[in-house]
Every structure is written in C-alpha cells, then in structure tokens.
Amino acid sequence: MRLRVRNLFCSTLFLVGSLAVSSVAAVAQSSVTLQIGCYGGAFTDVEQRFVAEPFTARTGIKVTWINGNPSDHLAKLIASRGRPAPYDIVYLDDDIEAEAINAGVLGKSGAADLPNLKFLYPQAINKDGYGPALNFYSTGIVYNVEKFKAAGIPAPTSWADLWNPKLAGHVGVPTLENTMGHAFLVAAEHLAGGDESTPEKGIDKIAQIKAQSYPGSSPVLDPLLRSGDVWVAPWLNGRTWGLIDRGVPLAFVLPKEGGFFGMTTISVTATTPHRKEALAFINDVLGPLAQLGMANQIPYGPTNRLLASVVAAYPDMAKKFPSSTEDLAKLKLINWNVFHQQYPHVVDLWNRKIASK
Amino acid sequence: MSTTDVERIERPGRPWRADPWLWILLPTLAVFGLIFAAPLVDLVLLSFHRMSGPAQVGAAFTLANYRAFVTDPFYLAMLLRTCGLGLLVTLGCLIAGYPVAYYLARTPSRWRGLALFLVIAPLLVSAIVRNIGWFPLLSQSGAVNWVLLKLGLIASPLSLINNFTGVVIGLIHALLPFMILTLTTVIQRIEGDLEEAAANLGAGPLQTFWRVLLPLSLPGVVSGSLLVFAMAISAYTTPAILGGNRVLVMATYIAQQFRTVLNYPAGGTASALLLVFAIVLTVLALQVRTGEERVP
C-alpha cells in the first residue's frame, strides 16, 4: 500500500516537474553561475533535482554546490568579510543563521524580493527580513520498541523519561555539536526549572544521565540505534523514519512538554554580486515543487502553506514530519540569540562536567 | 658521524661556513614555510587576542588565554590524557607491528606484495566509514562480544566502544600501517647474515632479537614511534566517534573550538601548546644514539 501511494505520488511529482521544465518556450542564456553553500548528500541531491535543474533550464543560470557543515560555511563567510563572499546563497540551520545575522554576513530578502514568501507559515518567516525557512523538522524522542518491551519499560511520553534509572547505560545523549543536542539542552533546562538563559541547570541535569554514548552527529547515533546499544535518544523525525522504513524496530514520539522546532533556512549573502539571480533561485526553493520534493524524499515538512492539503492526502507521508498547523503548534521555538550568547561558556561546562567523566 | 659527507671539502682555518646541504634544503623549506608555517603562525597569533564573536577576535594583545590554560588543572589533565593515549597507542603499534614488519622484511614468499597491500588496505577506506565499521564488531551485541560470550570467556558483554578502550583500539588500527611500513624499511636494511651469525654463535631467538635486531633497528623504531605518536595526539575523528565523545583529548577540544564554538583564540592556544610540546619531544627523541647511528 505504502509503495503504491509513493509511486502515485512520485509520478504526480514527475509530471508536474516535467511540465515545469517543458513549459520553457525558449532556452534562456546567462553567464551567471551561483555558488551555493549546502549540506551535501541527499539534501543537495533533492535541491539539485527539484530546484537547480528546472531553474537552469528556465533561466540559463548555472549552479555550483559547495557542500559541508553549516558551521564551516559560517566560518568561511566570516573570514571573507570585506571580500567577495565564497557563496551567493547559503543554506543554514536556524540557530546558525542567528549567528550569521549577528556576524553581519547575510543579506535581507523581504516579501518584495520573494513572491512565494506570502505562502509560508508564519514560523518560517524571519522577523527581521532575513532568510526564510524552507523546511520544518522536529526534535523528539526515538526509542527501540522491542528493547523497551523486553525490559518492561513503558513507552516514553516526556523528556524526563530519559532519566529513568532502568535506562542507565542505554541512553544516547547528543552533544552540542548538533541540533538535537541544542534542543535537548533546552529541554533539560526547562526540566530543571530554568530556560535558555540558565544553561548551568541544564548541564547539571544532563550530567545525571548514565549515557552509553554522546554521539556528535546522526551518522554516529545511527549504528548505535541499529545495533541496540542505545535504546533511547533525542533525535530528528527524518532520520528516525529513515531507519524505521529500513525495518529497525524504532518509534518516534514528541514528548508532552513539546518537541522542538528545527528549520533549515536559505539566505542570500550580504556581498553577493548576483543578488537578483540568487533571489530568483530562493523563490524557487520556496515554491511548491521543491517543497514537495523535499517532503517526499528526505522527509522534511514543507513551509509552504499551500501544500497542507496535498500532504494531508498522504497520511503515511504526513506522519513523518510536522505537516499541519496543529503539528506546528506542538513544537517549541528556541531563543537562539540568548542561547548563543552563552555558547562558549556552555561548551566549557559540558567539557568539564560531562565529556571527561 | 658514520655517514661521511662526500661533497664537503675540509678547509682548515675557517671555523664556520655555510653547509652546502643548507642550500639543498632551502627549496623545501621555502615551500613549507609558504604553505604551512605562515598560515599556521597567522592562525596561532589569534591566540594572543580575546574572542569577540564567532570566528572573530578583539584587537588587544593578551596572554590571558595561555595563562588560563596552563593554570587550569582541567586542561592539564586533558594534556596528560592526550599524552597517555599517544604513548599507549605507540606501544600497541610497536608490539603488534614489529613482528609483521620483520616478516615483511625477511620473507621470500611471493605473497609479500599482497601482504604489503593488506597492510595499507585499511587506510583506503574513508575514516568515517572505517570508524563506523567498528560498531558491528565492538558494540555490546557485536561480533567480538558474541564470540567471547559463546566461548564462555566472559559472563556479560565487554564495553569496548564509546570509551577510552575503543579509542585505543581504533587508533592502533589506523596507525599500525605507518609503523609497519616504517619498520619494514629499516629492518630490510639490516643484513640477515647478522642474525644468522648470532644464531650460529649459540644465541636463542629472543637473544638475537634483544642484542642484535633491536639495537640495530632502534633508530627506525624511534622514528616510527615519533610518527605514530604525532598522529595519535592530533587525531580527533576517531576519539570522537569511537570514544562516544567521552574521551576529551587536546585534538577533540581543538576541533570543537574551531568547528562548533568558533572560538579561534582558545583553539589556537591549545594548538600552539600541543605543537610546542611535540616539537620539544621530537628534538629530545632525535638525540637518541645507539653506537654510531643517530636517529634519522
């Protein structure tokens, strides 16, 4: 059943896509090449297929992908201040976008520049007019259904369940190098009665967990979940569903305190010489074709409101990501500016209390 | 010195002259200065400033970073842990690598080429894939524990990964090829007749090793050890992945500061201290002499 729906969906997508491409009457020419900082892997592949190729066919503007971690992109942008930026467009996690805005390396892109902006959910639009979000994902709890049943532990419903002594030695706690790590710290801060401005409470709380491992990134948590060494961890909806679809006995839940928003933003850089072309590209990224492609392939939740009814028609796909206004209401936003102000201090605390024990 | 310098002409009455070999060294030194020394010095100079934002520094010159590092027992413990890891890994590589190097240097077998390839093969697998490839082997439900449990040698699974043990295993594995190839080159240059002669004179295999092979190969042993030690203390991917981010060594700290925190002064301070420490250690190690042979 799942396969048939997926096939139907893919063929619809393909049809729409080829219509888009074949609707080009004359092939446009352009000497511009856009340098785009992106993540690589499946993410860049999807953007290449659903945005870059139709875009190039329509406008003649070529695209070069420079793949890496968003922190590396940020570092390069900051280093190049006062010189031509290495990118025209850059994809950044929302928390890194906050740092980038503070560092002054991003350009603004308001409703006048991006026609598709008005179709986005309000949470996806940056208040100060900087780059909007192109997808939503959530940080929640992944747990191994079989291991929990065998140990007689009820399914987790709250962040506090990770501190269950029965889970000692089987918890994976993500470090601060990644999104789920940040989200989990904020969750711990709230559990300890504080918020983003009191990270010490969060760190002390996390230090109480007897973890199996502190994975720094998804590729490291992945095999731990597969092998069953880790039974429960804060993780992202997309990766979890990737493993579930592969047959690993996992489940993903949003705890009752609320899961956390994750967003990927796309921005034009401050010193790009190709601002007009870059904005045209970004507009395409926010358009329905690219958004559906991402939802189907990765899966990420679309930020374009127009797709809500389409996505709702495919419940098997829709359950994998935040896809409706109700879903979005269950997620919490993090105040990144407050979070980042203390970041070096927080990492130092983590090193002392958690990393070297 | 045992190696005579053929091109040098003795000139009595001239106490100092520029060694002609210095000119041969110059091009390499120049390239090295340009592509490594200059960029690194540039970056390390940032350690004399305060962090003013991600990847940014303030203007004022300060020694505060160094003072903070050197007076903090937490950081000193980290340095100690790094050295301990380096020593353990080097020792492991020596013990595991010497027999293999001896075999590769001495065997007349026509499979020698294949064996050499097998030594390098692990390095051909990308580091992250290689490290993740250890999980099915070392995890609690992995192959090693499965075998040991089946054989009844242990009662409950050993914790071989996501800790210091995992890091040691992973680093020894990654650096063993370097030790083996270095030692092979050295042992090859030692005439096999010497061992035969010792055996003929009544020495057992252990004695031959201890009194003939080891002293003659010592410069190579020290050289290979320096190489492995240097790489062990600068490794950060393996300790991060196989150590479960529980093993905080200098390199993982430096990587963290440069990559996620974007605190260049802190990262630069730690890098500079690590560098100085390693250079001093290397200079000391190079003083080792056995008989007339100097360490290369």
Added chain:
Amino acid sequence: MIRWLALRGTLLTVFAFLLAPVIIVVADSFNGGPALSFPPTSFTTQWYGLIKPSFFSALYVSLIVASCTALLSVVFGLPAALALSRGRFIGRDAINSILLSPLVVPALVTGVALYQYSLSFWDLTHVALGGTLIGLIVGHLTFGIPFGIRAILVGHARFEPALEEAALNLGATPLQTFWRVTVPILRPSIVAGGVFAFVMSLDDVPIALFMGGGDATTLPVQIFTTVEFDFGGDVMAVSALIVGASAVLMLLLDRLIGLEQLFGARQ
C-alpha cells in the same frame, strides 16, 4: 616449531585485526538488509548499481589530487631528507622537528588556517585557491611533505657512502651518482613516502572541506557529507570498490613491474 607457530599466530592475529573493519565494509556492501546489521540478512549487488555519478567524479578528483600530492611530496621530500641526514648545520634537529610538525597539528586547524591564508593570498594576487585542485594539492602537501621526508630519512639510516664514493671515483658526476646510485638505493623508502602521502591525501576530509567545493570535491568529502543524511549501502559499496580497485591495481603493478622491485629486495 613453536617459534614458527608463534610468529604465524601473531601475524594472523594482527592481519585479522587490520582487516576486520575492511571485511565488515565489503561484506556490508552486499547486504540486502539495513546497513551495518550483524549478521547480514541477505545477499545483493544492488548497491553497486545505486552509486551516484557524483561519487565517481569525486573519485576522479581525489585520484588526481592524491597523485600530484604524492609526486610533489617526494620531489620536495628527497632533497630535504638528504640534507637533514647528511648536513651538519646549526638547528638541524630543530628544523627536522619543525618539518614533522604538520602531523601533530589536527588537520582541521590546518584547513582553517589555509582557508584564511588563501583569502590573504587573494587580496595580494586576486587568484582564488579555494575551490580549485591547486588549492587542494597545496593543502595536502602540508602533510605530504613531512611523510615524504620521514620515510626517506628512515630509509637513509644505514646508508653506505662507499657506493657513492666508488661511483665518483669511477668518474661519474655528482648528478649521475645521485640518479644512478643514491636514488635506486633509497627507492623503497621513496616509494613508501609516496604511498603514505597518496593514501593520506585520499583519506583527508577537513582540509578538502575548507579548500575544496564545487568541482573540486574529493571522494572522502563526498562520503562525509552523504553520510550526514543517510547511511545506505551505496556508501559501503563505494568504499568496497576503492579497496577492490586498489587491490587490482597492486596486482597489475606486481605483474608488470614486480612489487619486489618497488619495495626493494630483501637481504
């Protein structure tokens, strides 16, 4: 007899240890079930067909960069190694240590430093090194040259000057002596140095992340960024393919040149 067994036993153990992850990766590339599941569930070759073309272009880039790095490392490493072992100048040991030092610096630091430096370089010359093959090669030479120097220094340890003296006495010029006596004797260590530099270049992620990008994307960077999103059998297949291709290459070299020749005859 016991000695023979002990040696064979040790060898087998060490080789098993060295090859364990490689075997896992190769076995996993044929695994029909989810990657890294032990024991493997079914056999399939589908992953090899699913390797994206971007991996192959990245491999091509990697091979070019690695070959150039290996060659230049040896070209710059040989004179330096000779000078360090034969010269008698002040600060020789210090220079020796400094030339080894890039291996002590985490590659990430070198990557960041080089990127910042390439920007200053752009200020001066308006030539961009980032995102170019030359930039990658320059970056990889930072550890390639130390490897080259180290390997040749070790091989020089018991060098017999008598052979060079004999050649000179027989009328050869210093250059001829160099090419026909010195280099052949040092060949095993020159090859070893080149191999180290080649393999490390093929393996490097951080420097290539900062200095590369776009068309100058190397295979390990491609694998690294792919794995961030999904750990599929195709990554295992690519890795297994590299090992397999290298094995074939080595076999060919052995047939044609004889690896014995390359790595030097035993005594």
